[in-house]
Amino acid sequence: xxxxxxxxxxxxxxxxxxxxxxxxxxxxxxxxxxxxxxxxxxxxxxxxxxxxxxxxxxxxxxxxxxxxxxxxxxxxxxxxxxxxxxxxxxxxxxxxxxxxxxxxxxxxxxxxxxxxxxxxxxxxxxxxxxxxxxxxxxxxxxxxxxxxxxxxxxxxxxxxxxxxxxxxxxxxxxxxxxxxxxxxxxxxxxxxxxxxxxxxxxxxxxxxxxxxxxxxxxxxxxxxxxxxxxxxxxxxxxxxxxxxxxxxxxxxxxxxxxxxxxxxxxxxxxxxxxxxxxxxxxxxxxxxxxxxxxxxxxxxxxxxxxxxxxxxxxxxxxxxxxxxxxxxxxxxxxxxxxxxxxxxxxxxxxxxxxxxxxxxxxxxxxxxxxxxxxxxxxxxxxxxxxxxxxxxxxxxxxxxxxxxxxxxxxxxxxxxxxxxxxxxxxxxxxxxxxxxxxxxxxxxxxxxxxxxxxxxxxxxxxxxxxxxxxxxxxxxxxxxxxxxxxxxxxxxxxxxxxxxxxxxxxxxxxxxxxxxxxxxxxxxxxxxxxxxxxxxxxxxxxxxxxxxxxxxxxxxxxxxxxxxxxxxxxxxxxxxxxxxxxxxxxxxxxxxxxxxxxxxxxxxxxxxxxxxxxxxxxxxxxxxxxxxxxxxxxxxxxxxxxxxxxxxxxxxxxxxxx
Amino acid sequence: xxxxxxxxxxxxxxxxxxxxxxxxxxxxxxxxxxxxxxxxxxxxxxxxxxxxxxxxxxxxxxxxxxxxxxxxxxxxxxxxxxxxxxxxxxxxxxxxxxxxxxxxxxxxxxxxxxxxxxxxxxxxxxxxxxxxxxxxxxxxxxxxxxxxxxxxxxxxxxxxxxxxxxxxxxxxxxxxxxxxxxxxxxxxxxxxxxxxxxxxxxxxxxxxxxxxxxxxxxxxxxxxxxxxxxxxxxxxxxxxxxxxxxxxxxxxxxxxxxxxxxxxxxxxxxxxxxxxxxxxxxxxxxxxxxxxxxxxx
Numbered sequence: 001x002x003x004x005x006x007x008x009x010x011x012x013x014x015x016x017x018x019x020x021x022x023x024x025x026x027x028x029x030x031x032x033x034x035x036x037x038x039x040x041x042x043x044x045x046x047x048x049x050x051x052x053x054x055x056x057x058x059x060x061x062x063x064x065x066x067x068x069x070x071x072x073x074x075x076x077x078x079x080x081x082x083x084x085x086x087x088x089x090x091x092x093x094x095x096x097x098x099x100x101x102x103x104x105x106x107x108x109x110x111x112x113x114x115x116x117x118x119x120x121x122x123x124x125x126x127x128x129x130x131x132x133x134x135x136x137x138x139x140x141x142x143x144x145x146x147x148x149x150x151x152x153x154x155x156x157x158x159x160x161x162x163x164x165x166x167x168x169x170x171x172x173x174x175x176x177x178x179x180x181x182x183x184x185x186x187x188x189x190x191x192x193x194x195x196x197x198x199x200x201x202x203x204x205x206x207x208x209x210x211x212x213x214x215x216x217x218x219x220x221x222x223x224x225x226x227x228x229x230x231x232x233x234x235x236x237x238x239x240x241x242x243x244x245x246x247x248x249x250x251x252x253x254x255x256x257x258x259x260x261x262x263x264x265x266x267x268x269x270x271x272x273x274x275x276x277x278x279x280x281x282x283x284x285x286x287x288x289x290x291x292x293x294x295x296x297x298x299x300x301x302x303x304x305x306x307x308x309x310x311x312x313x314x315x316x317x318x319x320x321x322x323x324x325x326x327x328x329x330x331x332x333x334x335x336x337x338x339x340x341x342x343x344x345x346x347x348x349x350x351x352x353x354x355x356x357x358x359x360x361x362x363x364x365x366x367x368x369x370x371x372x373x374x375x376x377x378x379x380x381x382x383x384x385x386x387x388x389x390x391x392x393x394x395x396x397x398x399x400x401x402x403x404x405x406x407x408x409x410x411x412x413x414x415x416x417x418x419x420x421x422x423x424x425x426x427x428x429x430x431x432x433x434x435x436x437x438x439x440x441x442x443x444x445x446x447x448x449x450x451x452x453x454x455x456x457x458x459x460x461x462x463x464x465x466x467x468x469x470x471x472x473x474x475x476x477x478x479x480x481x482x483x484x485x486x487x488x489x490x491x492x493x494x495x496x497x498x499x500x501x502x503x504x505x506x507x508x509x510x511x512x513x514x515x516x517x518x519x520x521x522x523x524x525x526x527x528x529x530x531x532x533x534x535x536x537x538x539x540x541x542x543x544x545x546x547x548x549x550x551x552x553x554x555x556x557x558x559x560x561x562x563x564x565x566x567x568x569x570x571x572x573x574x575x576x577x578x579x580x581x582x583x584x585x586x587x588x589x590x591x592x593x594x595x596x597x598x599x600x601x602x603x604x605x606x607x608x609x610x611x612x613x614x615x616x617x618x619x620x621x622x623x624x625x626x627x628x629x630x631x632x633x634x635x636x637x638x639x640x641x642x643x644x645x646x647x648x649x650x651x652x653x654x655x656x657x658x
Numbered sequence: 659x660x661x662x663x664x665x666x667x668x669x670x671x672x673x674x675x676x677x678x679x680x681x682x683x684x685x686x687x688x689x690x691x692x693x694x695x696x697x698x699x700x701x702x703x704x705x706x707x708x709x710x711x712x713x714x715x716x717x718x719x720x721x722x723x724x725x726x727x728x729x730x731x732x733x734x735x736x737x738x739x740x741x742x743x744x745x746x747x748x749x750x751x752x753x754x755x756x757x758x759x760x761x762x763x764x765x766x767x768x769x770x771x772x773x774x775x776x777x778x779x780x781x782x783x784x785x786x787x788x789x790x791x792x793x794x795x796x797x798x799x800x801x802x803x804x805x806x807x808x809x810x811x812x813x814x815x816x817x818x819x820x821x822x823x824x825x826x827x828x829x830x831x832x833x834x835x836x837x838x839x840x841x842x843x844x845x846x847x848x849x850x851x852x853x854x855x856x857x858x859x860x861x862x863x864x865x866x867x868x869x870x871x872x873x874x875x876x877x878x879x880x881x882x883x884x885x886x887x888x889x890x891x892x893x894x895x896x897x898x899x900x901x902x903x904x905x906x907x908x909x910x911x912x913x914x915x916x917x918x919x920x921x922x923x924x925x926x927x928x929x930x931x932x933x934x935x936x937x938x939x940x941x942x943x944x945x946x947x948x949x950x951x952x953x954x955x
Contacts, residue, residue, distance in 0.1 A: 011748060012786060014771035047769070135773070137784040137800055139743060139812045149784070150800075152745065180752065181762045237768055268792050286792060288766035298766045301791025301826065308728050308831070315726060334918065339926050 001056040002116060002159050003192050007176055008050045008128055009153035015236035017148060018045045021131050025052055028127045035061040036116050044196075044207050046239040048177070050131070051207060061113030070094065070105035080105050120163045124156065128167050140168050153177060157192055178203025179239050182291055204240040204291060212241050216287055219243040224285055225272040230265060237269070238289040245273075246303045250282040252310045255317060258394050259384070263309045266390055268302070316383040324403050325378040325396065335380050338461070341446050344377045350446070351376065354486070355438035359431075361481050365408065368431045372412035375400060376435055379413075393417040419469050422508065426473045433473050440466040441486060448493045467500040474527035475504060484524045498524065505534055514656040515541065521651030529601075533649050536601035541655075545612035546605075552615045553652035556639045559624060568644040569637040575630060576638075580614070580621040585638060587614040592645055601649055608646045615642075662824045662838040665758050666712060669736050669818065672757040673710035676750060678738065681711035686902060687909040690715045691737030691817060695901055698779060701741055701801050702940055703947045704810040710738045712820070716909065718916035721856035724849045727832030731855050732848075734820040741813035743800065751798065751816055755790070759827055766791050774799045778908055778932045780806035780940070783815065795823045805940020865919045872910040876931060879903035883938040892949065897942045904935045 013021070022043040029052060030041060039056035068087060071079035073096065084091045087107040094105045133148040145151075145168040156163035156172040165172045175187035176199065183203030190199045196207045206212045212235045220243060234241060252260065257280050264270040264284050273283035286302045293299055332345040341347070355373040359366045379385045379396030388395070397414020401407065408431055415427035416435040427433045443466050447453070454463050474481055487493045498520060505516040511534050519534040540546050576582045587610075594607040624639070626632045646652075660668065670680050684694035691697060691713035700707045713735050721731030740747060748769075756762060772787040774797065785799035797817040801809055821833040821844070828836055834845035882900040889895050911928055914920050920928060 012769035012771075135784065137802055137812075139800055141742070141812065142808050142810045144812075150743075150745075180748070181767065237770065270792075286766075289768055290766050293764075293766075295764060297764050298791050301765065301793065304826075304829075304831070305792040312726070312728065334921065336925065 002059050003157075004052075004054045004057055004116070004120065004163075005155065005157045005192055005195060006052045006124070007153075007155035007195075008151060009155070009177055010048060010050070010147065010151050011149040012047045013045075013050075013148050013236075015047065015233050017133055018047070018050070018236045021045070021050060021133060021148070022052075024132045025050060025127070028130060029054065032123045032127060033057070033116075033119060035113070036119070044209060045236070046205060046207060046209075046212075047237060048180075048239065049205075049207070057116055059116045061116070061119065063113050064111045066109050066111065067097070068107040068109050069097075070107060072102050072104045074102060083107070117158055117161065117163060120156070120158060121165050124163065125165050125167050128154070144168065153187065155190070157190070157195075160191060176200065179205050179289075182240065206240055209235050212238060216241050216243055220271065220285060221245075221273075223273050223275075223281065225274055227265065227271060230269060230271065234269060234287040238287060240289060240291060241287050242290050242292050243271075243285050243287045244293050244299050244302070245283060245285050246299045246306070247283045248303065248306055248310060252314070253280060253282060255310065255313055256398050258391060258398070259313050259317075259388065260310070262388050262391055263313060264306070266388075267309060268306060270302075270306070312387065313384070316387060320382040320384055320399065321402065325375045325399055325405070328378040328381045329374070331381040332377055335377075338447070338452075340450050344380060347442060347446075348374060348377050350442045351435075351438045354442055355434050357486070358434045358438055358481060362430060362434065362479055364430045364434050368406070368408040368412060369434050371405065372400075372409045372416070372431060372435045373438060375405065375409070376413050376416050376439065419472050421465070422468060422472065426476050430477070430479075433477050433479065437470050437473055437479075437481070440470050444470075444493055444496070445487065445490055448490045448496070453492060453496075463496075464500070467497050468503070471497065471500045471504045471527075472508075475501075475509075475531055478528040478531075480526045480528060482526065494524075501527075501530065505531070509534070511535075511538055514654055515650075518650040518652060518654035521654050522648055533601050536605045537650050537655075539602050540605040540609060543606070543609060545609040547655065547657045549609055549612040549615060550652040550655035551657045552612070552619065553643065553647075554657075555619065556643050557653045560636065560640055560643065563624075563636055565636050565640050568640045569633075570641055571634045571638040575634040577622070577631075580617045581635070581638070584611075584614045584618045584642075587611055588638070588642055588645070595646075604649055608649075611642075611646075659828055659837070660759060660824075661840060662820070662836050662844065665824050665827065666734075666736065666820065668758050669754060670710060670712075672754045673708075673738055676708075678708040678710040678740075681709050683711060683713050686905045687716045688713065688905055689717050689908065689912055691735045692776065692781070692815065693779065693905060693908065694737075695898060697737060697739050697815065698781070698804060698936075699898075699901065699940070699943045700739065701804050701809055701813045701815075702807065702944050705947070706811065707739065707741045707813075710736065712736050716855075716912070718855070718859035718913050721852065721859055721916070723856040724834070724845075724852035727834065728822075730821065730833065730848075731852055731859065736818040736820055738816040738818075739813050740816075742811035743814040747814045751788075751796070754816075758823070760790065769798070772797065777929050778911075778936060779804065780933050780937045785815075790823075790826065793822060793826055795819060795826065805943075806937045807940060807944065859913060859916045863913055863917050865914065865917055868910055868914050868917070868919070872907055872914070875903040875906040875910065876935065879907065879935045879939070883935070883942065886942045892946055895942070895946065897939060897946055900942070901939045904932065904939055907932050907935065 022045055026041055026043050036057045038054050042053040044051040070083035080091050080094065083105055084094055089107060094107055096103050097106045129145050129147060136146040136148055138144040138146050139150040151168050151170050153175065154167060154170055154172040155174065155176050156165060157174055162172060162174050175189050177187060178184045183205065188199055188203060200207050206215065213231060216231060216234060260280060261272055264272055270284040270286050273281040273285065275281045284306065288298055290298065332348055333343045335344045337344050337347045352370060352373045355369050356366060359369040376396060379392060379399060382395060384395045385392050393416050394414055397410045400413050401410035408429065411429050412432040412435045415432035416439055418424055418427050418436060427436050443461065444463055447461055447463055452461060484494065487497060502516055502520060505511050506513055515534055515537045518537055519530055571585060573585065576585050591607045591611055595604045598604045598607060624632065624635045626635065674680050681696050688694055694713060696709050696711060700709065714732055715735050716732045718731060720729055722729045744750065752762060768789040769786040770789055773784050775782040781804040783799035783801040787794045788796040788798055795818065799815045801813050801815060803809065821836065824836050825833050830836055834843065834849060836844040838844050838847045879900050882896065886892065886895050911932055
């Protein structure tokens, strides 16, 4: 049993690419060396190294035997001798085996399992350069190897042996490197025993990400705002993380918290510190890649940078207030929305129109919606958003409030990029929801019109997110919006939004896919109605009548298709045969009446499900294809009426029956 | 404490000791050290080259009338090109920080992903911004393409933001408080420059005149590129002079942009016009340097 350690030494790898790269390395290693067994495969990384440790590998892959088919015995001894020669053996060592055409010679070929050392040496270079990175580079010259950043060393230890290999001119060895500043300046020889326990820590490298994370967390303190994403970033930006705490002048707290936090988090990668009441304290925590800051120089440096950043923000705030949002409307003509789709001024005009249509359908305050939609993009012309683009919308909201546009308008603008993801919340107010939908719907409509449609993983305008945002809002806020009417002129978009609804109902609300399909196959209505219909299907589904009825509806659909029936015709009661046919018709009338009276989809589905015995009996006793064409036509009419009348809640034929 | 100019001297000395030619700034308006022929053209082709120079870099839209302590219409870059990149390039770079008085063991250095792209030059690269105690002090780029061509040898471009670094070293809050030379503040040397050019760039530059100028330079560059194509004597053809006209176009574009004279619909088109010229010059340069080998245009 052998241990194998691989360390790929690179220049600093972007933090967000490290975990996926390790996953890829692990999968590729597993695929290539699975034959050697092993009890565990561990991967670790710092910005400068990707590490893989495989434990308890067999030193040799198992031998394999394959059967090489030769000539039939009937072909004679000459053929057999030729075959034996080709296999490097003699005729008396060949076996025989019968098959459909007779008895034939076979050669049992034994392939010796490759040694682990040979396999590693042969396959690792390809695995290393094959690790997938979202953006790679070459550095040894045109056409050279590509990797995320230049590879500077490779450590390959199979127990105490170096596995010889070469990648991009770098020869493997038994040495690692320490922390750029604090570690040894020279390559350091290691063994499997002392690599991560002794040599790396002594050289200020903590190779285990979990350990770096714990080290940061231990120093944060309970008043530091939790931020798992930032924490992960810092874990992969450092080899020896040491948090330090700094402070800033409390007078900056007069700036909105959103702006202060963005400066600290996005631009400086600092954690925020909170007071007991949950508001921002004039402090921050920076995570350094050092062994500490005994003289306070690093703290002073970071405080100085933060001060300059906050001064900028304060300066932007003051300058921006000199021109109100409403006065910035003409400036939107100078900002491109999309090359073929014109400027943000054009977009704003469309969004205002869409928003007012949506407002009228929902009882939102039309005036608030109009003003908010009109001003929603004006913050794109402010210095603040030019500097802190991730604050678009939020800055608009803050400015609108400061400029007396009213709380409702300010909130609607503030929220209108929400939800930023499926985990994000939707806008807080109805007016914000309307402006958000109008903005996203416009982007979708216009992009689809000029053929900018997402394909596969390519979605440069984040159209999926936009559509998903709309869907999330209409479902969560239960908005009675007639979406179909707003997208019917862009057919591809209608299908796209339907897909997003399907995703939402299935993956977020957890309905079965056939229940969702059944509800979506019925005419598309408003989101609350759609959600209610799926819920009703889900509720009624376990009852005894439902699935058999669904099966019968499928049968009806098939019969109608085969008979070429495309329109619905009411049956003539006079032509109905007494017995099961008449009974079904009466039941149809009864249920139709009931569904008109019932107030809920659940009740309606229960009524429809009660048709089951009559439908069953009908198919049991009645032949639809009656020799008399008039009777046949009448029976098809009965079935088509049934199907049409009761498919508005759900298309039952979509239900998968057991 | 070293003055602004002392720090520049030390950096130049440091890179000169590592085999770099110390060039002087290019004598045309450019937005960055990357645009000068010493970088844009020298990185092309198979010839190794090492050079360092200070390049005053003009970005009209970044002007703040001298009122913002950290933002300048014209800042000084110290640009280093190492072609091909030596294996210990990062160690060399860190050494340069020590040479100007940064005790690395007492400070926090991080390399954070930051890739670089210039649509007007048809150029891009992969690299980092180097952070010193949370302050971005250097842009470090491995060039991959220039003038739309894959580079034969991958150069490292190290661009020091001199004002920022020196403000850090001198521990001053405003670039204008930097001591440029003993007894002379940065403000005394450059403030008027910032104020007057902000006024000109934002308020007074004559837009029709700038457009005319742009078109004249564009026409001349294009005329020369067309002549190059049919030239029998490419060896002595003025490709470098052609490139000067492209640089003029680029600067005039930046001025027009700062003046708010370029509409949304025009913008992409104007960038494409400059890019076409830059790519043309790059191809011509490669052909001139390597006669017999046709560059992929």
